[in-house]
Amino acid sequence: MIAALTKASRGAANETIVRRTTQPKRRVDTYMFDADAETMPREELARLQLRRLRQTLKCAFDNVPLHRRRLRAAGFLHGEFRSLDDLSRLPFTVKADLRDHYPFGMFARPREELVRLHASSGTTGKATVVGYTKKDIATWADLMARSMACAGARPGDVIHNAYGYGLFTGGLGAHYGAERLGATVVPMSGGSTDRQIVLIQDFGARMLCATPSYALAIAEVAEAAGVDLRRSKLAYGLFGAEPWSEAMRHEIEARLGLKAVDIYGLSEIMGPGVACECEVAQAGLHGWEDHFLFEIIDPDTGLPVAEGQSGELVITTLTKQALPMIRYRTRDITRVTTEPCICGRTHLRIRRITGRNDDMLIIRGVNVYPSQIEAVLVGLPGIAPHYQLVVTREGSLDLLAVEVESVSAQGTLEAIRQLADAVRHQIKSMIGISTIVAIKPPGDIPRSQGKAVRVRDLRPKIS
Ligand code: DLL
Numbered sequence: 001m002i003a004a005l006t007k008a009s010r011g012a013a014n015e016t017i018v019r020r021t022t023q024p025k026r027r028v029d030t031y032m033f034d035a036d037a038e039t040m041p042r043e044e045l046a047r048l049q050l051r052r053l054r055q056t057l058k059c060a061f062d063n064v065p066l067h068r069r070r071l072r073a074a075g076f077l078h079g080e081f082r083s084l085d086d087l088s089r090l091p092f093t094v095k096a097d098l099r100d101h102y103p104f105g106m107f108a109r110p111r112e113e114l115v116r117l118h119a120s121s122g123t124t125g126k127a128t129v130v131g132y133t134k135k136d137i138a139t140w141a142d143l144m145a146r147s148m149a150c151a152g153a154r155p156g157d158v159i160h161n162a163y164g165y166g167l168f169t170g171g172l173g174a175h176y177g178a179e180r181l182g183a184t185v186v187p188m189s190g191g192s193t194d195r196q197i198v199l200i201q202d203f204g205a206r207m208l209c210a211t212p213s214y215a216l217a218i219a220e221v222a223e224a225a226g227v228d229l230r231r232s233k234l235a236y237g238l239f240g241a242e243p244w245s246e247a248m249r250h251e252i253e254a255r256l257g258l259k260a261v262d263i264y265g266l267s268e269i270m271g272p273g274v275a276c277e278c279e280v281a282q283a284g285l286h287g288w289e290d291h292f293l294f295e296i297i298d299p300d301t302g303l304p305v306a307e308g309q310s311g312e313l314v315i316t317t318l319t320k321q322a323l324p325m326i327r328y329r330t331r332d333i334t335r336v337t338t339e340p341c342i343c344g345r346t347h348l349r350i351r352r353i354t355g356r357n358d359d360m361l362i363i364r365g366v367n368v369y370p371s372q373i374e375a376v377l378v379g380l381p382g383i384a385p386h387y388q389l390v391v392t393r394e395g396s397l398d399l400l401a402v403e404v405e406s407v408s409a410q411g412t413l414e415a416i417r418q419l420a421d422a423v424r425h426q427i428k429s430m431i432g433i434s435t436i437v438a439i440k441p442p443g444d445i446p447r448s449q450g451k452a453v454r455v456r457d458l459r460p461k462i463s
Pocket of ligand 1: 120163168169170239240241242243244262263264265266267268271272273330332353356362367
């Protein structure tokens with residue numbers, strides 16, 4: 001996709017070619033929240049990106065010591081930047097940078113100018129903290145409103161928001177977007193599934209926002225209670241925050257009687273609404289290129305791959321004030337296409353995220369690193385430093401079993417039960433996820449000759 005952008009930024013002759021090949025046939029009935037931006041010709045998008053990228057680099061260079069050091073080392077003095085061709089020469093930013101500058105060291109604005117903080121799991125006990133200026137929150141709301149409209153919502157709709165509220169960006173991200181769209185938002189958050197089902201029906205929700213696994217859980221509980229949500233007003237589902245498959249899409253659509261649409265985002269870049277599928281094509285997520293630059297790289301070499309090839313998604317922010325990100329390595333594996341979409345939007349499409357190239361697990365929408373669990377276990381008396389995490393799927397829900405060894409071969413059943421309770425409780429309070437804990441006798445966890453196998457992920461693979 002970068003090739004196409006670069007092509008578009010060179011001379012008028014090429015611009016004509018790009019315009020001709022990338023102008024899709026616009027479907028007349030496609031509703032857009034911001035049609036001018038969403039259908040911007042690609043060469044115009046490229047010019048806007050270059051202008052915004054220069055501003056972002058200058059801001060990062062002037063205000064964030066880490067970026068200044070790295071940009072200087074890469075030969076970019078005073079943040080100057082000539083063409084999008086130079087993008088691959090810019091240094092990467094990684095999740096560990098946020099941890100190393102915990103909590104506020106990556107911000108380009110004084111803390112007093114931030115109106116909100118969010119946080120998500122870091123690779124160790126420390127969270128990665130992200131912050132927003134007032135303008136950042138407004139931009140995020142615009143992009144979420146754009147995403148919701150792209151996924152089928154309309155002003156005046158009731159939008160039932162079952163994403164968790166709190167430090168996770170899902171709840172508040174969808175909330176502000178729904179309000180910005182002019183919808184009526186129901187700030188339900190996760191849990192209390194019976195009540196969700198009652199309110200979806202009574203308030204006449206037209207869109208459901210949830211993780212795909214929770215959407216299926218809602219369907220299951222409704223079916224068990226004899227409620228047919230296919231008869232409700234639900235028409236669209238905005239599902240993301242975890243990987244899911246086409247098979248799961250079909251199942252959710254059949255059981256809830258709605259169109260299930262994929263939404264992507266990550267807190268380090270903004271939160272939900274970085275990219276979203278259109279309900280028209282349901283074939284890849286439009287990455288909002290007027291606010292972000294998307295690249296796919298080979299995770300081993302760090303070099304860009306050709307359009308259509310699979311690799312790691314790297315994102316640069318173009319309009320973020322508080323937390324500008326330069327070439328952030330998301331660790332998410334996907335591919336992109338700039339082929340025109342039947343909906344008329346010109347922004348590239350990111351294919352379904354098929355997995356990650358680090359060891360982060362997403363369990364019922366919560367990001368978990370094995371090292372976080374290890375940090376909890378190490379601090380508990382009576383537990384040996386041998387463990388295995390086993391992830392399975394039961395029905396629609398992911399289950400995380402933590403198998404740990406007791407230090408002692410003796411112990412009453414009651415003592416073992418108490419130890420398991422302590423482990424479960426500590427993981428829940430430190431990381432926020434529920435687990436099934438099995439205490440094993442000493443020597444029971446398989447030992448490895450090389451790298452310890454810490455995770456057995458037995459969930460069905462996404463192709
Ligand atoms: O999950 C933001 C979000 C909220 C997205 C609600 C969509 C809906 P984090 O907690 O920072 O932010 O987790 C980001 O979740 O790097 C991916 O690995 C994964 N992820 C997010 N959306 C999708 C998706 C939110 N549609 C991490 N498909 C990302 C697959 C997804 N994985």
